[in-house]
Amino acid sequence: QVQLVESGGGLVQAGGSLRLSCAGSGSTFSMSSINWYRQAPGKERELVATITNGGSTNYVSSVKGRFTISRDNAKNTVDLQLNNLKPEDTGVYYCNYKWLWSDYWGQGTQVTVSS
Secondary structure (H helix, E strand, O other): OOOEEEEOOEEEEOOOOEEEEEEEOOOOOOOOOEEEEEEOOOOOOEEEEEEOOOOOEEEOHHHOOOEEEEEEOOOOEEEEEEOOOOHHHOEEEEEEEEEOOEEEEOOOEEEEEEO
16 A cells, blocks of 8 residues: 655745655655646646656756755655745645556645744
8 A cells, every 4th residue: 555644744934945745655756757746726736846766857947946856765764855945835735646546646745934
């Protein structure tokens, strides 16, 4: 049974930093591209960052230069470092990956950035 568990969210002032972590269970986690999504109140879920199983990364333009995604396959974790946070980064952040016909999601972790 695949499980994804996010942690590290919280309340921070604008300009601050947080580090989110996604812990995955199962052998397919380390073989998959892992995504971080976020959903702000009243908005659609948005893909923020992706890391492939080989370590290549991709970011939505609004977070480039501020967020960094990384992975530790030995620990089955993918982290998202959030720097220079802005109020518009507020939302629930979700870890996700797809394997064959399955789409796995964590429960999400809340990030709130105050101005």
